[in-house]
Amino acid sequence: MADPVHILITGGAGQVGLELQAAAWPEGVVLHAPTRAELDLGDAASVRAAFAATPFAAVINSGAHTAVDKAEAEVAAAFAANAMGPAVLADATREAGIPLIQVSTDYVFDGSKDGLYVETDPVGPLGVYGASKLAGELAVRAGNPRSVVLRTAWVLSVHRANFLKTMLRLAADRPALRVVGDQHGCPTSARDIADTLMTIALKMIADADAPTGVYQFVNAGETTWAGLAQEIFALSAATGGPSATVEAIPSSEYPTPARRPSNSRLSTEKLTRDYGIAPRPWQAAVAEIVHELHAERTAP
Template sequence: MSILISGQHGQVSRALQQQLSEFGQLHVLGRDRLDLAQPDAIREQVRTIKPDLIINAAAHTAVDQAESEPELAFAINAQAPGIFAEEARQLSIPLIHYSTDYVFDGNKDAPYTEDDAPNPLGVYGRSKLAGEQAIAAVGGEFLILRTSWVYSRHGRNFLLTMQRLLQEKPELRVVADQIGAPTWAGTIAQSTHALIERWQAGLGGAWGTYHLTAQGETSWFGFAQAIAEQLKSQGLPCARLLPIASSEYPTPARRPLNSRLDCSRLQREWQVSQPHWQQALIDCLK
C-alpha cells in the first residue's frame, strides 16, 4: 500500500512514520516538498503519487500565533484539508485527518460527544472547524479524528517544556482549571494503525468524525504533577508546583476550560480504544 502523509517533523507525523511503515511505502511530505498554503501544489503531489490512502497530519498548530495570522491558519487548517478530500474522492481512496478539542468552547459540564455543536473560541479552533466542514462537504470515505493536549518526545509541547522548567526553576505556577486528556502522539499513531488494519480487513465502522484521546482526565497542573513524579523517580530535582487559574495566565487566544472528549463512538464503531493518559505517559517516557 502507498500512503501519503502530509507533515514530516510534527509530533503526530513522526509517530505515524514509526507505526505505519509495515503497511508499505510512505510518502512523507514536509514543508520542503509541499506548501499547504498552495492548493495547486497539493493537487500536483497527490496526482503524482496516486496513493491508496491520504493522512493529513500537518496543521498550523501555533494557537496564539494564529490570532495574528488568520489567513495562513485558514489556508493550512481549512482550505488544504478540503483539497485533500477532493483529491481523495477523485481517487476513490480514504482520507484520515486530525482535528482538535478547540472546535468546542469548553462550557459543557461533561465530556463532548461528536453530536455536540462546535463553538470555537479563537482563530485556531475556527480554522480547524472549517477544515472539518470542508472535508464533510466533499464527502467520500474520510475519518476526522479530534484529539487533545498532544505531546511526545519531540518538538515543542507541554511535556518537554515541563521537564525543562521543573529542573531549572525553584517554583512553577501551572493552570489548574482547564480539564482534558493529555494524549501521546504515539497513542494517536497506534490508534491510526488499528483503524487502517480494520479498514483493510473490511471490518471498519462508519466513515465520519470521531473523538480520539487518551482515557481519563486531569488538569494541566495534574499533568505537570505526573511529569514531576517521573523526574523524582529518577532522582532528579524538581520545582515546587503551584496551581493557578487561567485568568492568572493570560494568552492571546482563549483556551476551553473543558477539553474532555467522549471517545466511546470510536470504540463502538471501530473497536479501537486508547490507554489511560497516565499509562501512555509512562510508555512515552520509556
C-alpha cells in the first residue's frame, strides 16, 4: 500500500473549497479542510502546529475575505486574510518543501485594458479587496518558489451566495430586474476551478519541476452581468423555475462602495499550454448549476 497523500485545503467552507472536497480525487489522497476555529491562518503558531501534526504533500489556499464592498471599510481584516494568511502559508510550505497553490482574482487588474488580460499585464487594483489579494499573490510568489497563483473571476456554484443564486432569488418575486451591462467578464464554475486546482496540485506533488508562477482560469467565452442574468433566466424558465426580464444599466446607475473592473476577461492560454487544461464554455457551466439547483428545489 502506498502512503496516503495528505492535502491541506484552506477556505473549505467557500464555493471553491466545497467543490474541492467534492471532487474526484485519486485513491490515497486524504483531504484536510479545517474550519477557521481549527486552523487560524493569522496565527503562525497554529499553522506550525498543523504542519507538525500532518505530513502535507501540498496546500491549496482557497480561503479569502471576499466581501468586496465591506473590505473598503475593513482594510486590516482584508489584508489579514488575503495577504498575511498566504504569507504564513508560504513560509510553512517552503520550510516543509511542498507546493502552495493560491487562488486569486481578476480584481488585481484595473479593467482598463481592451481584450483579454494575460498573466504578465500590469496590475492596478481599484480597491482594498484587489490590493489585499495582490499582496497575497506577491507573498506567495516571494515566500515559496514552488507555488502557483491561480487567478479566476465571476465564480458561480450551487453553494453559498453568488450572482446566479441572487438572480434566481430576486426573480422569484420580481418580474423585471436592472442589471449592470457595461462590465465584461467570464462567468466561471467553482467546480471547474476545483478540478483545475486538483490537476495542478497532483502534478506539482508528482513532479518537483512542474511549472510554477501565475496562471489564470475562467470558463471560455465572455459576457456582461446583464447577459449572464439573461442566460440564467432562459435556462431557469426552461425548467419551470423563476425568471425575469433584464434591463441592462450602466455601472454609474448601480454605485457600490468598491469600484469593479469594467473588463475582467482573462486569458487561459498559459494554463492550457503548461497544464493541458482547456476550459469549457461558460454557458455549459451555468446550465449545469441551474439544473442542479432546479433538481434540489424539486426533489421530493
